[in-house]
């Protein structure tokens with residue numbers, strides 16, 4: 193990006209605003225999505241080591257997924273007399289046979305690295321040992337050991353292996369001729385410094401530690417309330433010996449072994465110095481279960497409420513209590529210090545939800561008044577569930593409400609003052625899941641600008657966490673994410689560094705900031721473009737198409753996207769639509785001819801049960817209206833669709849019924865933003881944590897005025913600066929990393945702020 197003339201900018205710090213910075217403001221959201229737990233934080237290197245995968249995890253998966261075998265002997269999947277009823281499937285191996293596990297993509301091994309191979313096994317027939325090896329791509333052994341197979345009855349055995357060289361490996365179990373053995377719960381974990389198998393992948397723990405989070409939310413997200421009642425995250429099934437835990441399918445299309453359960457989660461909180469923030473289902477499952485949330489029957493709610501009270505007792509109770517004693521039994525007599533708990537996640541705010549939420553919240557308030565209950569306000573930062581969620585939270589006197597926003601960078605820049613006007617007499621805000629879409633520098637800076645707004649309002653916004661946190665490259669269901677990784681690489685995104693820069697340097701009391709310069713970038717008005725239709729997941733017939741009343745004729749949309757013709761900034765599109773085959777519906781785009789500004793109307797998209805309008809800008813999409821429930825497109829049933837664009841207003845009718853009436857937000861984007869919090873340094877002097885975003889093409893020559901009159905400003909700064917807004921991709925190394933800078937600015941001098949940058953300076957007055 194070519195450097196233009198620096199523009200001037202001045203920041204003047206005034207008096208404290210009276211807002212104390214919320215001590216828990218910056219935390220982490222952790223959900224098992226994108227293989228972030230099994231295949232991620234969980235140090236286990238084998239996939240499906242317990243043979244518990246099923247088609248419920250993913251069609252086509254089963255007990256032998258990730259396993260392969262060769263040899264004249266046999267591998268039989270069995271379920272009689274399992275290791276434990278919760279671990280009902282295992283294999284019987286009759287030698288000569290070789291069983292191999294491919295790991296999560298490869299078992300990556302470093303020279304000299306040591307591992308613990310553990311399994312439950314027993315000898316059905318014959319004598320002898322099985323041999324276990326880690327082999328490389330070519331099948332050559334990197335590490336080998338003998339596995340003694342005990343006599344009748346399931347026994348847990350373990351053996352250590354040390355790699356004599358590095359490589360991309362897989363695990364082999366060789367059973368010799370004459371030996372018949374059963375095996376289950378096979379595990380391969382690196383050994384830590386103490387020689388014990390690791391629970392967590394250490395490089396991932398380190399990258400989380402460097403974020404210095406105040407809290408750690410778990411287990412979701414959608415995983416918390418699951419798809420259906422059997423899939424609600426049940427904490428009691430995740431504690432105790434690993435082979436006794438009950439696995440489940442993962443709502444993101446894979447398997448939850450639950451090897452990292454509630455104890456490991458609480459222990460991770462301890463290692464990170466973060467307060468636990470469990471999220472429990474509000475007695476209802478995720479509404480994305482074919483459009484309906486499943487509800488725990490009211491007569492079963494007391495037992496469910498008791499489970500939640502037991503979780504709090506498990507975390508905090510004295511060892512003399514039932515669940516405190518259980519905590520001690522699983523190795524942690526000290527309490528975990530649970531101070532907050534979320535009830536529900538993005539739920540549809542229905543009568544069913546409200547009744548169940550109240551039962552849980554009331555019971556928590558009565559039994560644990562010192563634990564803060566966090567409510568929920570739907571998946572969007574606006575709309576029906578958001579409005580009703582907030583209204584209900586006020587009626588119910590919920591302490592904190594969890595808001596979510598996955599939006600474009602533009603949305604964040606347009607909404608920096610979102611919390612300035614929130615009612616200080618009502619619940620506080622937990623901005624619990626957010627990300628500016630894409631992993632570009634533009635998005636990271638938009639988040640930084642918005643975070644300045646949250647910090648300024650941290651009397652009302654008391655908690656915030658970016659989402660999702662982790663994503664394994666190649667097995668990702670959701671982008672953008674904060675940190676990407678594969679078997680041995682960790683790639684923090686630009687947004688990661690923004691989070692870190694907020695969390696590491698925190699002030700205590702907000703200070704008035706007067707920022708002067710060119711702060712806003714205007715949003716251009718809509719230009720003429722084209723109208724187009726595409727069918728996603730359906731074969732459709734489209735006919736009687738008109739543009740502004742002029743016939744276009746019939747259109748074939750089945751070869752991809754069909755262009756109906758050019759349209760102005762104001763236009764009307766009409767057509768008849770009928771599905772011939774398939775499950776879903778169509779998308780209609782009106783506006784920019786390429787990837788520039790356009791509206792997209794989805795008619796019967798995901799699950800064919802709703803209509804939704806997206807607005808695209810800067811090549812990034814926001815859902816701006818809906819999803820509104822719809823009976824869906826039925827095969828063989830024709831519907832009439834009309835979409836009318838008048839400048840920034842789009843209206844959509846289906847069979848004469850107005851389904852969408854939406855005004856796109858074209859307010860200018862505030863792209864130059866500053867915030868400041870003061871704190872008392874170790875030497876007793878006041879210092880200022882000054883945050884500054886410059887999300888424009890121009891550098892700025894900044895003059896800084898600290899409270900108390902002109903002075904030399906000294907200190908240090910951390911600067912994250914990009915060469916342009918559109919650098920940065922998911923799964924790639926970040927194009928930007930923070931660098932340290934000395935600050936020493938005399939009263940008449942200025943300090944150069946680079947374009948597309950975020951700066952956190954810790955400064956004080958000298959002299």
Ligand code: AHR
Nearest residue numbers: 412413414415538659660
């Ligand atoms: O963060 C990914 C998902 O986004 C969460 O599971 C859900 O709460 C939200 O829709």
